[in-house]
Amino acid sequence: MAAARADTLQPVELADGVEIQLRVAGPAVRSMAYTIDLLVRLGIYLVVWIAAIFLVLPGLGMELTAGLMLLFMFFMEWFYNVIFEAGARGATPGQRSMKLRVMSMTGGPVTLAQAVMRNFLRVVDFMPALYLTGIICMLFTKRFQRLGDLVANTVVTYADPPPAPVAVTEIRAERRAPAQVLTREEQAALLQFIERAPLWADERRIELAAVAEPLTQAPGVEGLRRLCGMALWLQEPEEKRGTPPPLKGAPLFRS
Amino acid sequence: MTPAQFEKHIEPRWQKLEKLLTDVEYGKPREDVEELPATFRQVCHDLSVAQHRMSPQRLTQQLNALAIRGYRVLERHSSGGWEGFVRLFIVEFPQAVRKEWRLFWWFTALFYLPAVLIALITPSHPEWAMALLGPDGMAQVESMYGESSKPSDYVRESFGSGFAAFCFYIWNNVDIDFKTFAGGIVGGVGSLFALLFNALFLGAVFGYVHYSGNPMTLYTWVIAHGAPELTGLVISAMAGMRVGWSVLRPGRLERRAALVLAGRKALPLLVGAAVLTSIAAVLEAFWSPLNLPPVMKFTAGGLCWVVLAVFLIFSGRGQADAA
Numbered sequence: 099m100a101a102a103r104a105d106t107l108q109p110v111e112l113a114d115g116v117e118i119q120l121r122v123a124g125p126a127v128r129s130m131a132y133t134i135d136l137l138v139r140l141g142i143y144l145v146v147w148i149a150a151i152f153l154v155l156p157g158l159g160m161e162l163t164a165g166l167m168l169l170f171m172f173f174m175e176w177f178y179n180v181i182f183e184a185g186a187r188g189a190t191p192g193q194r195s196m197k198l199r200v201m202s203m204t205g206g207p208v209t210l211a212q213a214v215m216r217n218f219l220r221v222v223d224f225m226p227a228l229y230l231t232g233i234i235c236m237l238f239t240k241r242f243q244r245l246g247d248l249v250a251n252t253v254v255t256y257a258d259p260p261p262a263p264v265a266v267t268e269i270r271a272e273r274r275a276p277a278q279v280l281t282r283e284e285q286a287a288l289l290q291f292i293e294r295a296p297l298w299a300d301e302r303r304i305e306l307a308a309v310a311e312p313l314t315q316a317p318g319v320e321g322l323r324r325l326c327g328m329a330l331w332l333q334e335p336e337e338k339r340g341t342p343p344p345l346k347g348a349p350l351f352r353s
Numbered sequence: 354m355t356p357a358q359f360e361k362h363i364e365p366r367w368q369k370l371e372k373l374l375t376d377v378e379y380g381k382p383r384e385d386v387e388e389l390p391a392t393f394r395q396v397c398h399d400l401s402v403a404q405h406r407m408s409p410q411r412l413t414q415q416l417n418a419l420a421i422r423g424y425r426v427l428e429r430h431s432s433g434g435w436e437g438f439v440r441l442f443i444v445e446f447p448q449a450v451r452k453e454w455r456l457f458w459w460f461t462a463l464f465y466l467p468a469v470l471i472a473l474i475t476p477s478h479p480e481w482a483m484a485l486l487g488p489d490g491m492a493q494v495e496s497m498y499g500e501s502s503k504p505s506d507y508v509r510e511s512f513g514s515g516f517a518a519f520c521f522y523i524w525n526n527v528d529i530d531f532k533t534f535a536g537g538i539v540g541g542v543g544s545l546f547a548l549l550f551n552a553l554f555l556g557a558v559f560g561y562v563h564y565s566g567n568p569m570t571l572y573t574w575v576i577a578h579g580a581p582e583l584t585g586l587v588i589s590a591m592a593g594m595r596v597g598w599s600v601l602r603p604g605r606l607e608r609r610a611a612l613v614l615a616g617r618k619a620l621p622l623l624v625g626a627a628v629l630t631s632i633a634a635v636l637e638a639f640w641s642p643l644n645l646p647p648v649m650k651f652t653a654g655g656l657c658w659v660v661l662a663v664f665l666i667f668s669g670r671g672q673a674d675a676a
Binding site: 159 | 408615
């Protein structure tokens with residue numbers, strides 16, 4: 099499927115033998131999630147600092163408060179991401195707001211060990227500044243993995259499936275069987291065409307239908323009408339015929 | 354079966370799975386939760402069929418999302434909690450160190466030899482140590498281990514209490530451990546650099562105290578917490594090198610696979626190093642400042658080294674290999 103190469107879907111085989119598609123997230127959206135996390139962290143620091151100054155400082159004194167703050171900073175710097183990513187949702191607040199999720203490359207949730215690995219290596223991914231190493235690494239791996247992801251065997255994916263296109267117009271075309279036998283890929287192309295055609299302008303539909311002229315044997319609007327008819331036939335062959343659509347045969351598209 | 358019929362045929366299955374998953378995700382599974390695995394497999398099967406028949410993307414995407422959701426629920430790992438953590442430290446960590454014994458001795462040598470070397474040459478050539486320590490470092494060493502000063506006074510002055518000092522040591526030393534490990538992924542260079550830098554600095558401190566201070570205060574101060582702290586640093590550098598080495602020489606594995614495997618092997622080392630350094634922080638904050646006679650300090654300090662060696666050599670033996 100040529101379509102699979104143009105998008106960011108990555109096939110993964112689950113332990114159950116079924117293949118799923120992961121929609122991996124790129125550097126841009128991850129940077130935004132990181133920025134939100136940064137702001138969240140700053141907010142937490144601010145709140146805790148103020149709380150420490152007004153609540154802890156009078157009781158425990160300067161040195162102890164400073165010590166506690168150092169301890170708190172240590173945990174925030176190293177474990178903020180780890181705790182959220184190893185949690186039930188598998189995402190930090192920033193990632194959640196961007197509808198992202200960290201997943202193991204096996205398709206399962208991230209383990210604590212993986213979360214530790216991928217986040218402790220942030221130090222190196224950050225080098226020399228602003229995650230330059232990580233971003234370059236992401237651009238050179240097909241799953242957008244930074245060094246930490248590579249070692250931990252994790253990917254950052256979109257949590258939800260993309261919004262499905264909704265057909266706005268009803269297609270009125272007469273159902274007709276294709277003149278040739280179509281391969282599985284060709285059938286899929288026709289089915290996807292009919293699924294998406296309502297979302298396009300007329301010119302675009304005709305333009306695309308013209309590609310299939312060897313099959314439809316008609317130019318322009320007539321070609322489009324015939325193509326839609328064949329797609330409808332694939333979706334729902336007439337009841338009486340009962341024959342399944344043929345599976346293999348001559349290619350439809352000019353190469 | 355036409356695509357529309359197929360869609361209608363499988364709909365009750367994925368709707369059932371969706372309901373079961375929602376129940377589990379909200380933590381309120383009902384009796385029918387036992388059907389979850391079977392329903393999940395069935396929907397996985399439907400997904401395969403849908404993919405093969407090139408069903409509409411809307412359908413495959415929906416099934417795909419459900420399969421991921423179901424897999425997340427079914428494959429949820431339990432990290433083992435505190436019990437798992439204790440096992441990681443007591444069993445898997447010493448096992449990992451023993452398994453990597455070559456690396457351990459290499460790094461021990463790489464750490465202590467330069468340190469001893471620079472400490473030895475400092476009394477006759479103090480300029481090396483002085484350059485390494487810098488004016489601030491020298492002033493600090495003087496104020497801690499000088500002729501008339503005690504490290505405990507210096508620590509009390511800078512931190513106030515043992516607990517504050519403990520917090521500082523965690524923040525500073527465990528942080529160094531983690532960074533030393535992370536630097537290892539660049540072919541081990543970062544770990545080696547951190548190890549050598551710390552070795553030279555440590556050697557410079559020892560040499561400089563011999564040159565212009567009171568070595569006795571230094572030795573009584575560091576003998577106990579030095580054992581876990583220095584070993585922790587060496588082991589965290591080891592963990593980094595473990596990962597870096599897999600980049601340099603993946604062996605018969607693909608580099609990517611070697612990296613993942615090395616990461617798994619490095620984790621017990623990293624956790625162990627962090628725990629050792631945390632123990633060192635406790636000792637340094639609460640034991641080392643005590644003003645006890647040197648004999649007691651050396652006995653206790655020696656005991657620390659012996660306990661650590663026994664722990665690393667014998668702990669977790671006979672337990673099933675954590676692989």
